[in-house]
Amino acid sequence: MTTPAAAQPRAASAERTIAVITSAAPLATGIIAPFLDGGAAFTAAIAYGGAAGFMTANYMNRLPAGLIGNLPAGDIVQAHKSPMFISTLTTGMALGMGTLLGSDGADALMAGILGLPSIPGIVSLGWWAAVGIVPWKLRNFFGRPPKTATTAAVGQTAAAAATLPLTDADRIARRWYDHISNTETGSHKRQDLTVRTTSPARWTGTITAPAGSSVTVTAETISSLFKRDPSWIKLKHGAHAGERHITVNLVAPAELDPTTLTGAWRKWVSKPGGLMAGTKLENVQDDPNTGGQVALVVAGEDLDRLPHPDRNALAGALRTTPILISYEPRQNPREAVIRKMTHNPLQKGAAFPGLHVLKPNKNGYIQIGPGVSGFPARIQLHDPALGSQHVLVAGVTGSGKGGTLQLIALAHHVNGSAIIYADPKGSSNPAITKMAAHPGLGIDDAMGSLRIWYHGLMHRVEQSARDQMKNFQPSPERPWAPLIFDEASQLLGESAEHRKEAKFIIKAGASLGRSMGMPIILANQIMQLDQLGGEAAIRDNIFYGGSLILLRSDSQQKTLIDLPENFAGCNPADIPPAWSGDREMVYDPNTPPDDPERTFGLAFAASPGGHAEMMRMWILEDAAPYIDTNNITHPADWPFWDDRHELAARSVLPSDEDSDDQDGGSSVLFSGIDLTPKKPASADDKILRALEDVSDPLGIDVIYKDKNEIAKLAGVQGSTFDNALSRLVKADKIHRQTENGKEVRGYYGLGPAPDDTDA
Incomplete structure (x- = not known):
């Protein structure tokens, strides 16, 4: 040689x-x-x-x-x-x-x-x-010459090798010359190599062919020489056909190592015919929160948008379990975030940190727990432009639905809302009962809560139309008034006794409640339309127009429901009932059983426009210590509040001639704000009726009555009575008694004040 x-x-x-x-x-x-x-x-x-x-x-x-x-x-x-x-x-x-x-x-x-x-x-x-x-x-x-060479020229001489210690670059160049570029015995004569960089993981260089020739060295030839898999060797075109850049990986590169997210994605997920063929990963990063990796999934040039993978199928393709996979679509339909975990940080849970997380920011968002990404999971209680926001909570028994409602109710309580609570089962959440201005427990009383809330909604609709009020702003006199409606199918389901009336009320609230400061927080085990009154308006306004919290559900949920776009790829049926529970194949009496740990509170949650991700509710066994029972907010602007128990027993449905069997009068409901159901007598009506009953039948004399006596006759008390008196005086429907030009304190008569100029 x-x-x-x-x-x-x-x-x-x-x-x-x-x-x-x-x-x-x-x-x-x-x-x-x-x-x-x-x-x-x-x-x-x-x-x-x-x-x-x-x-x-x-x-x-x-x-x-x-x-x-x-x-x-x-x-x-x-x-x-x-x-x-x-x-x-x-x-x-x-x-x-x-x-x-x-x-x-x-x-x-x-x-x-x-x-x-x-x-x-x-x-x-x-x-x-x-x-x-x-x-x-x-x-x-022009400076001092370097102490060591950074590259090795082809043909390291025997004389130089004898006087200087050989570097890794020298050995690579020597071996290349001996077997590939040697002018007499090489497999690709005069196709010389210049080594550029070396490291324990890889080395790089440039192959140069003689003038007028192209580089013909192949990855297979290099693989045979350096004993590395051909897929570990990358050849890229240089400035011209006679030049190629080479990278030889000495260990498996990330994209070829199936133990990494990049390698698993390339080998099993994005391969031709794979679950997400034609996609690629970008910006791959270590995720210290989960011990795994996180990356951006991007659609390839042949795809217009990313497909929405089934989470079980995606977990199988990545050779892991659904509980260790997080897939979050982005607003850009060509992008999503994939997270492959070694451990799920939500398993240990997070204790409720205090009331500060339930104080809304300037845009009305509160924190309901940690997300798997490490970011807090949030829902929107109210929007500065759109008003209060509905919330739908879905999950089977034992999934954490009651704890979720308790958190949302506590958020409304500490922010001064007047809570109307309807619990057809009657014992689902004692803590919410303590926070509510009116709790309705059991089928009939829960229906009563819906009726009371409906009367409040109608009052605010009429008041807003009369006073041309826009952009509801809460105040102590006119607070947020949410309806928390648990086990909704008990009143809205196909066989529910009060379905027609409950559907009528919830449909009105779903459409009108947000702008009146009266959101609906609706909870149910399943989300199918037939369990929500069969009304698309309820589904569209609550399910698609508000915050959505999906706890564990049965496998039929995903196939029967079109989830909002920001929940694409999130199947609540993929949430297992326990974090672990697979037992050994062979029973060993000496090994204690591994008791399953429940996934209580694990959910997918987001508000409209937000990214839905796996999260877990704050762990709060009982909200009672945080409830201020001395400051339970009541809807002070509802004039009928003192008569609420009477109203709760009276149906609000229109008469049969004004409605059809299918929509319960909803066609009348949405023809304008003057809704058909007869309204009960307001405090104003009762005061006027009381004064009419004691008035002079001939209408000659004005009969004056003390305000305390009027209150007893009208059956109206407290601030409701005082406010009604003020409104009636201002409207000239009643007047204060005067003698010798001075007002007699506390005495009122029917009609406008008499004109003394005629006397």
Whole structure:
């Protein structure tokens, strides 16, 4: 076997000296050229022509390899061919201007830049730019020479190897020369390798073919030489066909290691025919919150949008379990976030941190628990522009539905809402009962809560129309008044006794309640339309228009319901009942059983426009310690509040002639704000009726009554009575008694005040 000829030794400063000469040649020529006589100028022109031809051939890789190898500094000439070629051109310009035009020509070239803007100035500027780029390209050679070489040239000589310790780059280059580029025995003769970088994980380099030839070395050839899998070797095109860049991974790269998210995605998920074929991962990062990795899923060029994968299928493709997978669609339909965990941080749960998390921010959002991403999971209680926000909570028994309602109710309580609570089962959540202005427990009383809440809604609708009130703003006199409706199918289901009336009320509230400060928090085990009154308006306004919290449900949920777009890929049926529970295949009496740990409170949650992700509710066994029983808010603006128990027993459905059997009068409901159901007597009506009953039958005299007596006759008390009196006086429906021009305190009569001017 032959080896490359040994390079001639040279001083350490040789490369620096050549760099200085190359940089200074144009300037020196420009200064000397005007002083050359005719013979000297001719000789200089001949010498320059030969040098220019040599540098041009060198720049175009047209010099024979043997010639370069025999030159004393052939490797430097070849390595610096670009700056040397530029220096040759600028030197030729200086020589030509100095010898042909003399001092004026040299001055125009070298000092013309001072005359900008002008044609000579522009030419001078271009010349100086070209002159300046040469030392910039050679800047690494003007300082002290490096102690060690960063690359290994092809053909490391035996003499050099004997005097210097071999580096990894040397060994790679030596092996490459022996088996691939050797001019006599190599498999791809003269296809030389320059090693650029080396590390324990990989090395990189550049393969260069002889002038006029293309690189033909294959990954298989390199694989055989360096004993690495061909898929670990990457070849990329260089600046031309005779150049290719090579990366040889010494360990399996991430995209080929199925234990990494990138490798598993490429091998099983995005492969042709795979679950998400044609997709790729970007911005892969370690996720310290889960011990795994998180990445951005991006649709490939042949896909218009990402498909929505089934979570079980995605977990299977990634060779893990659904509880260790998080997939979050983004608003961009071509992007999603995938999270593959080694442990789910939600398993340990998070204790309720305090009431501060239930105080809404300026946009009405509260925190209901931690998300698997580490970000807090939030829902919106109210929107500054749209008003209060509905919430739908769905989950089977034992999934944490009661605890979720308790948190939402506590949020409303601490923020001054007047809670109307309907619990057809009667014992679902004692803590909410303590917070409610009116709790209705059991089928009939729960229906009564819906009726009371409906009367409040109608009062606010009429008041808003009368006073042209917009953008509901809560106050102590007019607070938020949410309806918390648990086990909704007990009143809205197909066989429910009160279905028609309950549907009528919830449909009205779903459409009108948000702008009146009266949201619906509706909870049920399943979300099918037939269990929500069969009304699309209820589904659209609550299910799609509000916050959605999906706890564990049965497997039929996903197939029967179209989830909102931001819940794509989230199937509540994929939430298992326990974090673990698979038992050993063979019973061992010496091994204690692994009791399953329930996934209580685990859910997918989001408000409209937000990203739905796996989260877990704050762990709060009992909200009672946080309830201020001395400050239970009541709807002070509802004039009928003192008669609520009577109203709770009376149906609000319109008469049969004003409604059809299907919609319970809903066509009348939405024809305008003057809704058909007869309203019970208000406090104003009762006061007027009481004064009419004691008035003079002939209408001659005005009978005045003390306000306390009027209150007893009307059956209205407290602030409701006082407010009604004020409204009636202002409307001239009643007046205060006066004697001798002075008002008699506390006495009122029917009708407007008499006109004393006629007397």
